[in-house]
Amino acid sequence: xxxxxxxxxxxxxxxxxxxxxxxxxxxxxxxxxxxxxxxxxxxxxxxxxxxxxxxxxxxxxxxxxxxxxxxxxxxxxxxxxxxxxxxxxxxxxxxxxxxxxxxxxxxxxxxxxxxxxxxxxxxxxxxxxxxxxxxxxxxxxxxxxxxxxxxxxxxx
Amino acid sequence: xxxxxxxxxxxxxxxxxxxxxxxxxxxxxxxxxxxxxxxxxxxxxxxxxxxxxxxxxxxxxxxxxxxxxxxxxxxxxxxxxxxxxxxxxxxxxxxxxxxxxxxxxxxxxxxxxxxxxxxxxxxxxxxxxxxxxxxxxxxxxxxxxxxxxxxxxxxxxxxxxxxxxxxxxxxxxxxxxxxxxxxxxxxxxxxxxxxxxxxxxxxxxxxxxxxxxxxxxxxxxxxxxxxxxxxxxxxxxxxxxxxxxxxxxxxxxxxxxxxxxxxxxxxxxxxxxxxxxxxxxxxxxxxxxxxxxxxxxxxxxxxxxxxxxxxxxxxxxxxxxxxxxxxxxxxxxxxxxxxxxxxxxxxxxxxxxxxxxxxxxxxxxxxxxxxxxxxxxxxxxxxxxxxxxxxxxxxxxxxxxxxxxxxxxxxxxxxxxxxxxxxxxxxxxxxxxxxx
Numbered sequence: 001x002x003x004x005x006x007x008x009x010x011x012x013x014x015x016x017x018x019x020x021x022x023x024x025x026x027x028x029x030x031x032x033x034x035x036x037x038x039x040x041x042x043x044x045x046x047x048x049x050x051x052x053x054x055x056x057x058x059x060x061x062x063x064x065x066x067x068x069x070x071x072x073x074x075x076x077x078x079x080x081x082x083x084x085x086x087x088x089x090x091x092x093x094x095x096x097x098x099x100x101x102x103x104x105x106x107x108x109x110x111x112x113x114x115x116x117x118x119x120x121x122x123x124x125x126x127x128x129x130x131x132x133x134x135x136x137x138x139x140x141x142x143x144x145x146x147x148x149x150x151x152x153x154x155x156x
Numbered sequence: 157x158x159x160x161x162x163x164x165x166x167x168x169x170x171x172x173x174x175x176x177x178x179x180x181x182x183x184x185x186x187x188x189x190x191x192x193x194x195x196x197x198x199x200x201x202x203x204x205x206x207x208x209x210x211x212x213x214x215x216x217x218x219x220x221x222x223x224x225x226x227x228x229x230x231x232x233x234x235x236x237x238x239x240x241x242x243x244x245x246x247x248x249x250x251x252x253x254x255x256x257x258x259x260x261x262x263x264x265x266x267x268x269x270x271x272x273x274x275x276x277x278x279x280x281x282x283x284x285x286x287x288x289x290x291x292x293x294x295x296x297x298x299x300x301x302x303x304x305x306x307x308x309x310x311x312x313x314x315x316x317x318x319x320x321x322x323x324x325x326x327x328x329x330x331x332x333x334x335x336x337x338x339x340x341x342x343x344x345x346x347x348x349x350x351x352x353x354x355x356x357x358x359x360x361x362x363x364x365x366x367x368x369x370x371x372x373x374x375x376x377x378x379x380x381x382x383x384x385x386x387x388x389x390x391x392x393x394x395x396x397x398x399x400x401x402x403x404x405x406x407x408x409x410x411x412x413x414x415x416x417x418x419x420x421x422x423x424x425x426x427x428x429x430x431x432x433x434x435x436x437x438x439x440x441x442x443x444x445x446x447x448x449x450x451x452x453x454x455x456x457x458x459x460x461x462x463x464x465x466x467x468x469x470x471x472x473x474x475x476x477x478x479x480x481x482x483x484x485x486x487x488x489x490x491x492x493x494x495x496x497x498x499x500x501x502x503x504x505x506x507x508x509x510x511x512x513x514x515x516x517x518x519x520x521x522x523x524x525x526x527x528x529x530x531x532x533x534x535x536x537x538x539x540x541x542x543x544x545x546x547x548x549x550x551x552x553x554x555x556x557x558x559x560x561x562x563x564x565x566x567x568x569x570x571x572x573x574x575x576x577x578x579x580x581x582x583x584x585x586x587x588x589x590x591x592x
Contacts, residue, residue, distance in 0.1 A: 001542040005560025005567070011546075014556060019547040071546060 002056040008067070009051035012037060012074050019075060040073040043100045062093035069100035076104075081112045086120040098123030158194050160215030162187060165302055168218065178282040179274065186291045186301035195295040202294075205480045205512045206451060210420060211394050216336035216366040218303065219248040219328070231255055231327055234358045234388075236573040240320025241352075244269055244308050247327050249337030251306050264316030264349075266309070270340055273309035280311065285342060288372040289400040289426070296396045296422075300370040304340030307371075312349035314376070321352035321382065321571065326367065328393065333363035341371040345379040347404075352382035354574065357397075357417070359390035364419070369397040375407040377431070382410050382570060386578070389417035391448065398424040405431025405460070412569060413469075414578060415442040415450050416585065425454040429463045429491075440469035441565040443585055444477025444509070451480035456496065458487040458524075464495035470565055471502040472558060473509035484516040487524055494524040502532040503561050505554075535561075555586050 003011070016036075017027040028036065038048055044066045056064050065085055072080050082101070086094055101111060101124050113124065131139040165187045169180070195212040196203040226247065235243050244267075245255035251269035259267035266277070274281060291298040308324035326339050345351045357367055367389060375381045381401065389395045395418040401409050415421050427436050442450045456465050471479045481500045502511045515528040535557045543553040562582050569575040 001539060003539055003542070003557070003560055005563035006556055011543075011556070014552060015543070015546040015548050018549060018552060022547070075546060 002054075002059075004054045004057040006055050007052055008055055008070075009034075009037065011055045012051075012071065015071075015075055037074060040070060043073045043103050044070050045096050045099075046070065061088045062090065065089055065093060065097050066100075069097050069104075073100060073104055076109070078108070079110045079112070081114070083114045084116070085113070086115055086117060094120065095123060158191060160217065161299060161302075162191055164215075164217055168303065176274065176278055176282065179285075182286050183302045186286075186298045189291050190295050190298040190302060193295055193298070202453060202482070205478075206422065207420070207449065211366060211396070216334060219332045219335040219337045219365065221248065221250060226252075226255065226329065228255055230360065231325065234325050234327065234356055236323060236354075236571065236577055238320050238323060238354075238571060238573060240318075241322060242267065242320070243323040243325055245325045245327060246306060246339060248329060248332050248335075249306060249326070249339060259322060260319050262316065262319055264313035265318050265351075266311040267318070267322045268309050269306055270304075270309045270342060271306040273311075273342070277309070277311060280344065281309075281342065284344065284372065284374065286372075288374065288402045288428075289370045289398050293398070293424075296368050297370055297398055300338045300340060300368050300398075303336075303338040303368075304370060305338070307339040307341040307369075308343075308353060308355070309341070310343040310345075310351055310353055312345045312351045312379075314346040315348045316346075317350035318352060321354050321384075323354045323356065325356045325358065326369070328357075328359045328363065328365050328367065328390065330361045330363060332365040334365065336366040336368060339367065339369040341369070343371070343373040343381065343383070345373075345375050345381055345407075347377040347379060349376060349379045351380075352384075352570075354384040354386065354571070356386045356388065357395060358388045359393065359417070362390045362392050364392040364394070365390070366394045367396070369395075371397075371399045373399070373401045373409075375401065375403045375409050377404045378406045379404070380408045382412075384412040384569070384574070385414070385423070386574075387413075387415040387417055387421055387423070388581070389421070391417055391419060391446065393418050395421045397422070398426070400426045400428075401436075402428045403430060403434045403436065406433040407431070408435045410437040410570075411439065412565075413438075413440040413442075413452065414565075415440075415452070416581060418448065418450070420449045420451075422451045423453070425452070426457075427455070427465070428457045428459065429465070430459055432460045432462045434460065434463040436463070436465040438465065438467040438469070439565050439568055441562055441582075442469070442471045442479060443473075443562070443582070444471070444479055445474040445585070447476050447478075449478045449480075451482075453480075453482045453484075455484040456486070458485065458491040458494045458496060458521075460490060461492045461494070463491065465497070467496075467498040468565065469500045470561060471500075471511065472505065472562060473502065473511060474505040476506070476508045476510075478509070479511045479513075481511070481513040481530070482516060483514070483528065485518070485526060485528070487517075487519040487521050487526065489520045491521050492523045494521060494526065496524070496526045498526075498528040500530045501561075502530075503558065504532060504534060505558065555583075558586055559583060
């Protein structure tokens with residue numbers, strides 16, 4: 001989703017403050033917000049200039065994915081669903097995205113990764129794996145399990 | 157109701173009228189022109205969507221001289237910090253040196269008020285005034301030519317450059333209710349010159365007055381003009397204005413038009429490309445709420461080959477506001493390789509707001525690229541969902557997306573102070589909602 005006319009900084013602060021309000025926390029003024037944002041930018045290996053750009057407008061595919069991770073880092077959702085966040089990423093962008101996800105892992109936050117590829121799981125080691133086929137979970141297992149598993153073996 | 161204007165004209169010419177015969181003659185022929193043709197009516201194609209009745213069914217005598225008690229404090233909120241620039245303040249149509257800041261002295265650059273320039277640059281004005289914005293075009297232009305006595309005057313000689321924009325601030329004070337002011341501006345940039353003018357139309361308080369303004373700008377060969385018009389009249393007032401930009405070969409112009417105020421606002425913008433290699437940009441933003449009517453009529457005459465123009469006008473309408481956009485692009489047979497892009501986008505925030513938008517392309521050359529597009533719609537539900545999925549509720553989301561729609565125009569303004577001033581104004585308007 002591209003939103004020309006709204007800077008990343010404005011968008012992130014507005015979203016964060018709406019969430020903080022809902023949680024009964026104090027809103028962040030622009031200066032405190034910038035401190036927080038600059039710290040979180042490090043997770044995706046970005047400089048502050050990205051905050052002045054319009055939300056996703058004229059972003060490359062990789063930049064959009066990185067921006068998603070940045071949003072996650074700033075907004076700190078209790079549950080994040082990353083749906084095919086690895087699709088169309090080159091290996092460098094994939095590393096950055098994976099590193100971001102890994103650093104945001106906390107016992108009180110959950111992340112659901114949806115992927116078709118093993119590749120992403122070389123960088124993010126899941127706690128639990130569920131295999132979906134035909135709209136149902138057909139297999140579940142523990143971490144490291146998918147590497148030995150061949151999808152074509154079970155389906156059909 | 158035309159007779160009141162004729163009487164007013166006679167009184168004004170007896171009472172300290174012009175000394176220069178050319179000016180006396182120009183004004184006289186303008187009032188005669190007005191007497192013969194009167195105000196435009198809905199039968200005329202260029203005015204068929206307008207309801208001019210509130211303006212034409214009564215007469216607006218010349219605005220009184222403003223009380224001298226006003227101080228710089230009173231007008232400070234209308235001024236911007238413009239590095240290298242200056243401000244000329246006009247009260248009820250009359251120049252106020254006390255409230256103005258002096259123009260920086262630069263070789264080859266003259267910035268003054270028009271009334272003073274009639275003395276210092278009489279010959280130059282005699283050659284140009286009224287030659288571009290023709291009195292024949294409408295009764296409003298004729299009336300302005302008859303009564304227009306002051307405004308901003310800019311003359312930049314060949315190769316010279318202004319150090320910053322001149323901000324002409326036309327202030328209507330509380331005493332102007334029921335009366336009219338006729339700002340008249342003239343800009344001449346000679347070959348290779350650079351200049352920038354910002355016109356602001358503001359009110360100290362509400363009131364139902366009329367401002368009828370005309371600006372003529374001549375942009376010489378290879379010269380560059382930045383022209384901005386910011387219309388923030390009282391929401392009970394009437395504003396009718398014509399800006400005429402005449403460009404010579406290889407020149408460059410950008411016109412910004414921001415309309416926020418007035419019960420009825422009509423902006424005419426005429427751009428004439430009179431030589432090859434010219435570039436022109438026409439950017440506009442208008443907002444209407446309550447029962448405001450805002451009309452932008454733009455016309456671009458591509459009369460020479462290899463010129464390009466880009467036009468983007470955007471509108472945000474709430475309440476029962478009514479917007480009109482008419483974008484004429486005329487390409488003569490000589491104007492091969494013309495590249496003209498026109499876009500008009502409108503955002504309707506209420507079910508009862510209304511837009512009449514009409515692109516009007518008349519193309520008589522065969523090797524040209526001319527595009528136009530007009531949209532009228534609501535906020536993008538997908539964008540609203542995206543914001544919601546990140547925790548931003550519907551109220552704030554609507555405000556953010558509406559603001560973003562306007563920001564596309566505002567962010568192109570070249571002066572940071574004007575940009576942030578307008579950003580706050582637009583945000584304040586969105587906060588206030590539909591109430592006028």
